[in-house]
Every structure is written in structure tokens, then in C-alpha cells.
Amino acid sequence: MDINERKLLILKAIIDDFISTAQPVGSRTLAKNYPLGISSATIRNEMADLEDLGLLQQPHTSAGRIPSGRGYRMYVDTLMKHSALGRNQQEKIRALLMSNMIELDDVVKQAVKLLAQITGMTAVISLPNFNLSKLENIKMVKINEQKVLLILVSDSGEFKTIPLGINSSNQQVLDMITDAMTSRLRGLTIKDITLRTIGTIKSDLSEYGGFIDYLMPILRDTFRDIDQVEVYVEGVHNVLNLPEFQEVGRAQAFFDTMESREKLCEVLDSGDGGGIAVRIGPEIGLDELADCSMIKAAYKVNNEPAGRIAVIGPMRMDYGASVAVVDYIRETLSEIFSGINL
Amino acid sequence: MDINERKLLILKAIIDDFISTAQPVGSRTLAKNYPLGISSATIRNEMADLEDLGLLQQPHTSAGRIPSGRGYRMYVDTLMKHSALGRNQQEKIRALLMSNMIELDDVVKQAVKLLAQITGMTAVISLPNFNLSKLENIKMVKINEQKVLLILVSDSGEFKTIPLGINSSNQQVLDMITDAMTSRLRGLTIKDITLRTIGTIKSDLSEYGGFIDYLMPILRDTFRDIDQVEVYVEGVHNVLNLPEFQEVGRAQAFFDTMESREKLCEVLDSGDGGGIAVRIGPEIGLDELADCSMIKAAYKVNNEPAGRIAVIGPMRMDYGASVAVVDYIRETLSEIFSGINL
DNA sequence: ATTAGCACTCGAAAATGATGAGTGCTAACA
DNA sequence: TGTTAGCACTCATCATTTTCGAGTGCTAAT
Numbered sequence: 001m002d003i004n005e006r007k008l009l010i011l012k013a014i015i016d017d018f019i020s021t022a023q024p025v026g027s028r029t030l031a032k033n034y035p036l037g038i039s040s041a042t043i044r045n046e047m048a049d050l051e052d053l054g055l056l057q058q059p060h061t062s063a064g065r066i067p068s069g070r071g072y073r074m075y076v077d078t079l080m081k082h083s084a085l086g087r088n089q090q091e092k093i094r095a096l097l098m099s100n101m102i103e104l105d106d107v108v109k110q111a112v113k114l115l116a117q118i119t120g121m122t123a124v125i126s127l128p129n130f131n132l133s134k135l136e137n138i139k140m141v142k143i144n145e146q147k148v149l150l151i152l153v154s155d156s157g158e159f160k161t162i163p164l165g166i167n168s169s170n171q172q173v174l175d176m177i178t179d180a181m182t183s184r185l186r187g188l189t190i191k192d193i194t195l196r197t198i199g200t201i202k203s204d205l206s207e208y209g210g211f212i213d214y215l216m217p218i219l220r221d222t223f224r225d226i227d228q229v230e231v232y233v234e235g236v237h238n239v240l241n242l243p244e245f246q247e248v249g250r251a252q253a254f255f256d257t258m259e260s261r262e263k264l265c266e267v268l269d270s271g272d273g274g275g276i277a278v279r280i281g282p283e284i285g286l287d288e289l290a291d292c293s294m295i296k297a298a299y300k301v302n303n304e305p306a307g308r309i310a311v312i313g314p315m316r317m318d319y320g321a322s323v324a325v326v327d328y329i330r331e332t333l334s335e336i337f338s339g340i341n342l
Numbered sequence: 343m344d345i346n347e348r349k350l351l352i353l354k355a356i357i358d359d360f361i362s363t364a365q366p367v368g369s370r371t372l373a374k375n376y377p378l379g380i381s382s383a384t385i386r387n388e389m390a391d392l393e394d395l396g397l398l399q400q401p402h403t404s405a406g407r408i409p410s411g412r413g414y415r416m417y418v419d420t421l422m423k424h425s426a427l428g429r430n431q432q433e434k435i436r437a438l439l440m441s442n443m444i445e446l447d448d449v450v451k452q453a454v455k456l457l458a459q460i461t462g463m464t465a466v467i468s469l470p471n472f473n474l475s476k477l478e479n480i481k482m483v484k485i486n487e488q489k490v491l492l493i494l495v496s497d498s499g500e501f502k503t504i505p506l507g508i509n510s511s512n513q514q515v516l517d518m519i520t521d522a523m524t525s526r527l528r529g530l531t532i533k534d535i536t537l538r539t540i541g542t543i544k545s546d547l548s549e550y551g552g553f554i555d556y557l558m559p560i561l562r563d564t565f566r567d568i569d570q571v572e573v574y575v576e577g578v579h580n581v582l583n584l585p586e587f588q589e590v591g592r593a594q595a596f597f598d599t600m601e602s603r604e605k606l607c608e609v610l611d612s613g614d615g616g617g618i619a620v621r622i623g624p625e626i627g628l629d630e631l632a633d634c635s636m637i638k639a640a641y642k643v644n645n646e647p648a649g650r651i652a653v654i655g656p657m658r659m660d661y662g663a664s665v666a667v668v669d670y671i672r673e674t675l676s677e678i679f680s681g682i683n684l
Numbered sequence: 685a686t687t688a689g690c691a692c693t694c695g696a697a698a699a700t701g702a703t704g705a706g707t708g709c710t711a712a713c714a
Numbered sequence: 715t716g717t718t719a720g721c722a723c724t725c726a727t728c729a730t731t732t733t734c735g736a737g738t739g740c741t742a743a744t
Contacts, residue, residue, distance in 0.1 A: 044739075
């Protein structure tokens with residue numbers, strides 16, 4: 001038995017219905033609510049075939065059918081309607097994201113909030129890894145007798161501040177040191193900085209020997225420790241509105257997963273870099289999310305792939321709408337971050 | 343009918359039992375499990391009296407009794423056992439909080455995590471309001487052609503960084519300006535800074551007229567906008583383990599409340615500044631938390647009241663243990679923050 | 685190939701009933 | 715007079731049964 005046009009039409013109708021009602025859908029309701037032009041009996045036969053093909057499944061004998069993972073996959077790949085985002089929602093997104101924010105972080109935080117709010121699911125976004133951007137400038141500012149603020153500026157205009165507990169020193173000395181560091185380190189990524197690199201700086205500054213000996217180990221440790229990728233999550237609690245999360249245990253497991261930065265990173269970073277990706281159930285690659293789906297995309301900074309943006313929700317999500325939102329936000333972010341030093 | 347020693351003993355037993363089982367407690371179990379030396383019938387009579395006194399209540403006719411708000415109040419005020427924290431837990435807390443952290447923020451974040459973890463409930467902590475600390479130093483660091491980092495240092499050694507979108511200028515000019523600002527503003531709190539104060543700075547720097555005209559409105563807006571109190575929340579999801587939050591709706595309402603910075607601030611800041619406070623149900627002063635309890639305390643920085651720390655959980659919480667933890671953490675924080683410029 | 689008809693399945697919801705923890709009251713007792 | 719044993723009564727909880735209906739698969743007629 002092979003799959004034909006009509007079977008696909010029925011599959012689409014079933015999935016559409018299930019997505020909006022969260023109830024197994026039977027032949028009668030299908031015949032009634034969708035203009036398929038065939039009777040429920042015929043639909044029944046086709047549904048049995050679709051089940052044999054592994055695209056549908058039955059929770060129990062006398063229930064309707066629900067889509068299987070493979071069913072959703074086929075739906076997403078070939079059946080679903082790719083709706084574009086409404087004009088007014090586009091406006092809203094642009095307005096909020098383009099309202100004069102100075103820092104990339106702020107824009108990204110706003111974006112993830114928006115994404116969660118619009119989709120009613122959980123949104124996740126990762127920031128470009130600071131480690132991988134090239135250093136442009138290094139500064140140290142004396143805050144008080146015990147504290148110095150280290151400022152690392154990247155060539156894309158992002159910066160990172162790191163407070164250091166360093167005993168008294170004067171600003172001139174700090175400036176000399178950071179000037180030397182900047183000339184040695186400019187153009188390198190943080191990952192590139194090795195013990196040797198730091199050693200060369202020391203030799204430039206023999207006059208401040210003692211202080212340098214004190215400072216360098218601290219800087220070495222600092223550079224070594226800047227490696228966490230920032231991930232922002234929003235709308236975790238939204239899932240409580242969905243029928244599939246009505247058991248507290250289920251919800252709790254989801255929350256736990258969403259609190260694990262590593263798991264999220266793993267899930268975000270897996271797979272192709274390119275366009276927009278829809279991961280269904282086990283495709284996500286994480287047991288805890290085996291009955292969820294994820295839509296993710298990479299946004300760009302200066303036309304280079306930078307961070308990832310994703311929506312996570314039940315398998316039964318409105319793929320069409322969600323893809324549209326993720327795509328539009330990805331596009332808007334990439335546009336905002338294109339070619340400008342914020 | 344007045345309240346006597348025995349009634350109090352029974353009340354205490356009931357509350358102790360209810361706290362650990364979350365089940366209405368009846369006369370028989372009470373007689374069986376507690377060495378009260380009287381029969382269940384007598385206990386029944388006393389319980390009826392306690393109910394008349396408004397200290398107990400009955401979910402329905404044929405159930406046991408549960409404590410009322412007033413019952414808990416009496417329990418907390420006069421009956422409960424004030425347990426001290428175990429030696430090893432004390433060690434753990436000290437070790438974690440005193441491990442060389444440079445910033446007050448970091449210590450506080452660690453503290454709130456600990457508090458949530460130890461109590462198994464939700465922990466909230468507010469940071470000292472930066473607005474109210476005296477300015478010690480002001481710096482501006484040029485990040486790149488479009489961006490300047492404003493650094494405000496308080497006399498307690500805390501600082502705040504604020505990125506400003508300011509077009510090109512050179513570091514010398516920025517230094518001149520911040521020197522002037524520092525000498526004018528040192529010792530003031532941010533709240534003290536008015537339009538007039540800013541005006542006086544301008545007159546000091548007539549030579550940079552144009553740039554000042556450009557800069558001042560930005561600074562004015564910046565100062566005006568630094569007024570949010572930071573609040574950290576941890577362990578919101580812990581409540582899902584408690585029987586009183588097994589209905590999703592209930593949990594959701596709680597989560598929503600915990601996400602509202604304003605509500606939390608309101609609740610934290612209300613009432614006396616002094617020692618440790620236990621707020622039971624409606625005493626919290628927030629409808630959404632009317633069936634929760636909160637234990638809160640103020641910690642000190644440099645021996646001045648600074649931020650608040652609190653645990654929020656169901657009315658049926660282990661008050662003795664929770665008070666002990668909150669108290670110990672408050673004390674440890676105050677100690678860490680005493681007299682030292684971090 | 686399609687569909688009407690029918691017997692059958694099985695979960696969900698409602699109805700029923702047993703259980704038992706709990707109460708209040710009364711009367712007997714120390 | 716305070717305490718307690720005894721008893722009738724209440725009522726949530728749980729298990730069992732019943733009913734209901736949406737849904738299925740199969741067969742025979744179109």
C-alpha cells in the first residue's frame with residue numbers, strides 16, 4: 001500500500017485538528033468538520049492505512065488517532081501551511097526590538113521575552129560566545145583600593161566587565177599595563193590567549209615586575225574562566241496552560257530541564273547552522289524533551305552566525321505559526337545586528 | 343472559657359503534627375502519638391474549645407482539625423521550639439558564602455540559592471538600593487566610537503556600570519568631565535542629584551560647552567532611571583513538591599506572583615526593619631499569598647540595614663527550622679558585609 | 685471503490701456502596 | 715467537677731459497578 005494524495009489530506013486534517021483540540025480525532029468528527037468529500041467509513045479505512053504506515057497512532061482501541069512523531073515530521077516537511085506573520089505583529093516586534101537599546105544583551109533579552117509571549121510557549125536564546133570574538137581593547141579601571149574593573153572590548157563593540165580583587169595600584173600603572181596588553185592581544189580571541197601570550201606581556205613591562213607578578217596569575221585565571229555561554233530562557237511557566245503539562249510531575253521535569261544551562265546549550269548547538277530547523281520529539285536529542293518539539297534558528301551578528309534562538313513546546317504545537325515567529329525574530333535580530341557596532 | 347496550659351500543649355501537638363503530615367489531625371491520632379496523658383475524648387473537648395477560640399478549624403464536619411492563621415500565630419509567638427542550626431549546616435553555609443567572592447551581588451546570589459536549597463521552599467533576597475548609597479567616584483570609559491561605559495562607585499565599594507550610547511569623544515575629555523562630576527557629586531546619593539546639581543557641573547566645564555550640552559541630558563535621564571531595586575528569587579519550583587501546590591492553577595498563581603518584582607519588593611519592604619519577622623497568611627499583605635507564610639529579616643552592610651532576605655512557603659512550614667536558617671544566613675551576610683569594602 | 689450498518693471495544697464519567705477516621709453528646713465514674 | 719467510655723452520626727475517600735458515547739473494524743450492499 002502506498003501513500004496517496006487523499007491519505008495526505010486526511011493526515012493533514014487530523015494533525016490540524018489535534019493541534020487545536022489536543023484530543024484524539026476520529027473519523028466521524030473528521031468527516032463532519034473537514035470538506036474531504038468522503039464518508040467516515042472511507043476515512044476509517046484510510047486512517048487504518050495511515051496507522052500501518054506509522055504516521056498515526058491510537059492511544060487505545062476505541063479512541064481516535066493522534067499523530068506519531070513520523071506523522072508530525074511529514075506534516076512539517078510537506079503538508080503544513082507556512083503562514084507569514086501578521087502585519088501588526090511584525091510591527092510590534094520591530095518596534096520593541098528596535099527601540100533604542102544600547103547593548104546586544106538587552107535586545108536579545110527583549111527578543112526572548114517577546115518570543116515566549118507571542119507563542120505562549122517557552123523561548124530560549126543563546127548569546128554569541130564572547131570567547132570567540134576578537135579582542136579590540138582592554139582596560140582596567142581602579143574602583144577603589146581593593147578593586148579594579150577589567151573591561152574587555154571586542155571588535156564587534158560588545159564588552160565584558162569583570163571585577164578583580166586587586167590591592168591598591170594607581171591608574172597610570174594600570175593604563176600602562178593594559179596598553180601593553182592591548183597591543184599584544186588585539187585581534188586574538190580569548191580562547192587564543194595562552195600562558196605564553198601572557199608571558200610576553202610580562203617581558204614588555206619589566207619595570208613593574210612585582211606588581212605584574214601579582215597581577216598575571218589573576219588575569220590568567222580570569223581568562224581561563226570566561227567560557228560560559230549565556231542562555232536566556234523565558235516563558236517556562238507558560239506550559240502550565242497546556243493540557244500536556246497538567247500533571248505536576250511532568251511540569252516539574254520540564255522546569256528542571258529548562259534550568260540546566262548545559263542541556264539547553266547542547267540542544268541549541270546541535271545540528272546544522274543554516275536556516276530554521278524543526279526538531280520533533282526524540283529528534284531534539286534529549287530524553288527529557290522526547291515528547292516536546294523545538295523550533296530553532298541561528299541569528300547573525302555582522303552577518304556571521306552568532307547565537308541561537310528557539311521555541312520549545314509540546315509536539316502538538318502550531319508549527320506553522322511558530323516557525324513564522326521564530327523566523328521573523330531571527331531575521332529582525334540579524335538585521336539589527338548587521339554591520340553596526342552597537 | 344479561657345486558655346490553659348493543657349490547651350496550649352494540645353495546640354502545639356496538633357500544629358507539629360500537621361506541619362509534618364499535611365493532614366488534618368484528629369483526637370485519636372493525637373492521643374496515640376503524643377504523650378499528653380489524657381484520652382481522646384478529653385482531647386476532643388479541648389479541641390472543640392480551641393476551635394471556639396479561633397485557633398483551629400475544621401475542613402469539614404468529620405475531619406480532624408487544622409491550625410487557623412491565629413493558631414499559627416500563637417504557635418510561632420509562644421509555642422514552637424526554636425531550634426538552632428546544626429553545626430555542619432552552619433559550616434556549609436559559611437564555607438559557601440565566604441569563599442572568595444568579590445562582589446556583593448555574587449555573595450547575595452549564592453545566599454539566596456542556599457536558602458532555597460536548605461529550606462526546600464522559595465527564597466527571595468533584595469539588594470541594598472544603590473540609590474541610597476553615597477557616591478564616591480564617577481568614571482567614564484570610552485569603549486569605542488559610539489559607546490562609553492559610565493561607572494558609579496559608592497562609598498561602600500559597590501559600583502554600577504551603565505553603558506551609554508555616546509558618539510565619539512576622547513578619554514581625556516571624559517576624564518575631565520568625570521573629575522568635575524566627582525568633585526561636585528561625591529557624598530551625595532543618587533536620589534540627591536537634581537537638575538540643579540547637574541547644572542552646576544556644566545558651569546565648571548564651560549570649555550567643553552558643546553559636548554556637555556550633548557552629554558548632560560543623557561546623564562540626567564540615566565540618573566533618573568537608576569531606581570529599580572534588584573531582587574533575586576530562587577527555588578520557585580520547589581513548591582511543586584509540596585502537597586498544597588499540587589493543583590496546577592495554584593502553582594501557576596504562585597509563580598506569577600514570584601515573577602512580579604514590584605509585589606515582592608512591596609512584601610519585603612513592608613513592616614519593621616528590626617529583627618526577624620514571621621508573617622502568616624494575610625499578614626503578608628498580598629492576596630495572592632494569603633495562604634502562604636513568609637519569614638524575613640534584614641541584613642546589614644557596614645552595620646546599616648541594607649537588603650532583605652526572606653523565605654516564602656506554605657503556612658504549614660517548619661517555622662522553627664526556617665527561622666533558624668534565615669537568621670543564620672542574615673547573620674552571616676551581615677558579618678561578611680561588615681566594615682569591609684568588598 | 686465507496687458507504688451504510690452493525691456489533692464490539694473501551695475510556696470517562698456518573699452512580700453506588702463500603703470503609704474508616706473523625707466528631708459531638710450523654711452518662712457513668714473517680 | 716473533670717475525665718472518659720460508649721455510641722450514633724457525618725462525610726471524605728476509595729473501590730466497584732454502571733452507563734454512555736465516541737470510535738473502531740468488518741461485512742454486505744451500492
